[in-house]
Amino acid sequence: MAARVGVVIFPGTNCEHDAILALERLGASADLVWHGDTSVDGYDALVLPGGFAHGDYLRPGAIARFSPVMEAVGRFADSGGPVVGICNGFQVLCEVGLLPGALQKNRGLRFLCATVTVRVETEDSVLTAGVPAGTELRIPINHFEGNFTCDADTLATLRTEDRVVLRYVDNPNGSVDDIAGVCNQARNVVGLMPHPERASDPLLGSVDGNALLGALLASADSPVGAPVS
């Protein structure tokens, strides 16, 4: 049976249709989940797509963490359901505390829209299951606040626990330790700045993002950790 993915949308989100299109091309079924909803029952995986939730007022993700849906997202994650935050979704997951660290303004203080090379650093996450560590992928980035930062202890923990999921080959934004994506301790919540959905069709110049989205759908069919209630 096709995985059913909930794509969480806040006012100001703008990559929701792109995420749905890319996931559906890979055989999933995907629906929008409104930020005011209080339940995510029935979904096998959740995606928080890119954009500017609540206008990025105050700072990216700072208001979105208070949207009613985030409590349901938290319960879904706690029960082992796969959750992926892309770009603004990553920022929201950091703000709500499902992922460590924070995303500050890019080194150079400019918005950056460009295709970059990222390296898969661990096969052990819902986004990279079955994609061997060391695999290099060409995937676009599109952000002003994509410069990942965290304190030294957190960074040491991320390294020791093998929780850096993706690194930039040529760091575009100043992220500490070239980090492009991380996961939580249970490895079912992943955040990344690059947009895999933008590398999902030969017409767009790369299909490398499908390896990640395909891994997410496979994870949705056989979730890690506790069963989804």
Place this chain on the structure above:
Amino acid sequence: MVTRSGQPLHRALGLTDGERDEVEAILGRPPNHLELALFAVMWSEHCSYKSSRVHLKRLPTEAPHVLVGPGENAGVIDAGDGIAVAIRIESHNHPSAIEPYQGAATGVGGILRDIFTMGARPIAVMDPLFFGDPTEGRQQWLIEGVVSGISGYGNSVGVPTVGGELTFDPCYAQNPLVNVLCMGVLPVERLVLGQASGVGNLAVLLGSATGRDGIGGVSVLASAGFGGDGDDAASAKRPSVQVGDPYEEKRLIEACLELLDAKLVVGIQDLGGAGLVCATSETAARGGVGMDVDVSAVPRREPGMVGYEVMTSESQERMLAIVTPEDLGRVEEVCRRWEVRCAVVGKVTEPPDGEPGRLRILDGFGGDVLGDVPAAALSEDAPLYHRPMARPTDYEARAADDPGALAAPDDCGPDVLSLLSDPSWVYRQYDHQLFLNTAEGPGGDAAVLRLAAPGLPASMRGLALTTDSNPTWCAIDPRAGTAATVAEAALNIACVGATTKAIVNCLNFGNPEHPEVMWQLSEAIDGMSEACLALGLPVIGGNVSLYNESFGVDIDPTPVIGALGLIEVLSVRPPGVTLVADAALVLLDASVGASGDRRSPPSLAGSRWAVERRGHRSGTLPPLDLMGHRRLVEFVSAVVTEGVAGGDGLVDGIHDVSGGGLGVALAELSVRSGIGLQVSGVGDHRDLFTEAPSRVVVCTTRRTELISRAAEAGVGFRVLGTTGGDRIVVGGLVDLSVAEAGAAWRNRLPSLLDELAPASTD
């Protein structure tokens, strides 16, 4: 009525004495302050086109696939498969000169509203930008501010910016140009026009509260030049610049598209220049009805605003929807969900017997009447001027001053390097990929997008989009220069395998009260008209920006042409501006006869080489043979489209020859691919740098086949040489390493602009 300074009120508002008398004749009594303010904004140059309308009528506007031509909020064509495409171009020059970040940002916001007013979802923006010398600090501040404004607003509102242009010339130092083009798509049956109908229907104001920002923007800013009226005229005008909020706009877009999908509105109109007075009078006039507007019902941002301020404010992110009373509840529900404010501010009224509908401004429905004018008089009875025109007196002397005799460089290589500039410093700051449509992004000859969006029928088609301009050419000869600009746009569209279906134009000119400027405008329109007729292109929309002058000096005439092309089957990315190794380079050249001879000697007039390397801006432009150009455009489009449709394409790389001539075209092909080339048979620096039109460089591994197809189609050609290696060699003229040229190309803008602190957004 006089102002405190003793100036008559109508003059302070921007009306001439004659225009004020005309208002009195229309009303049959002296206008009050509010009424005078309504006429002043609606009869401003910006809103009424009073200086240009008599000339614009000469443009061809019709074709079977045109659904909506000029005069509406946007032009619309039928793209097939049940899908329509809306397109519009505008200028935001004066606001951007005063406050670059907000000026550029609100330019994007305004044009998006024009597109979704038609029922279309905006899917692409392009920004042609013109600044002075980029080595000067003030220009760098302007560039930084404008690019940040477009990036900050466009990215956040969620519409990709897929291209544009970046032009530097000293004539823009005091008067930068910021144009913005937007394209949207819609199911054909959702097409709506901005009109009110149904007496008793309600006018509902959606979006932001109304403040004092932008009052008189169209009359104060856009309809007069800078300088000459005080030491610090620009600062004094700053309160006339609006402030944008892309998050408000994003929710407004989604709410309006949902209202249109649910068929909850009978008409919808954006609030742009001239604010509420424009939206209410135009919707009423188009619908042949009247409207009562209750100013006290308009949600306000600040206390103490009076009627004329509420009516003429240009506060951003507002729309006016005409709604039946029965549907009001459902409209309010959609707005609540998207957190969009909505308020009933008007009612559609029956016109008095046999007379046009009235626009009445009320203080509460049933309260005092603050103003009462015929709605149509504001938009349709605006004055029409046949302003005096004169060819510049030095025109013939300048035409005779040919740059062919200028000193040739000993080595053309350094001149080629100095003309290279990679625009990616600009477009990397723009989201150009959203919606997963962008098959060819910024930086190429034209952008290519899938014809797709949420809610559209499925289609294999693609869209191509470009903007082009050549102010240096237009300064020498506005008629030939504008015709050549149209020709270049059509050729750019052909280079990505598309066929041009429609043209829009943004006419940026100086002060229309200068007879030379009116002559330039008239000539440019004639040149555009000639090229469009010859190439079979309808003009479906446009914008005129006049008074681009500072301290009495006009900018060069700058008609910007936007072209929209269609690809029947888009299944493979077009080859683009690139090379493959071990292939042939062929120049397709409509100016070469069947015998291979040039029909005319290469002229350097108007070339970037003559202007930038020798400071020479005169001469007679290279000729343009429109019929030969049409054959070239059709041939290029046909051979590229075979590959784009998934067939065995003849073209492995392609680039039109434009600014910087053949030398720059070859170097750009090389630096973008990292592959060298060896070319021979280029006579001298004139041959290398002439910008003679109707030429395309093609890289092909099937030279013989390409040449025989070209000959069959009656298209001239020259075999230039081959590709490969790591040097750019044009025999006897240029020998550069690809790495050196690549560094010059890549580093030009960063070396000028990356030392700066980013512009503040507040």
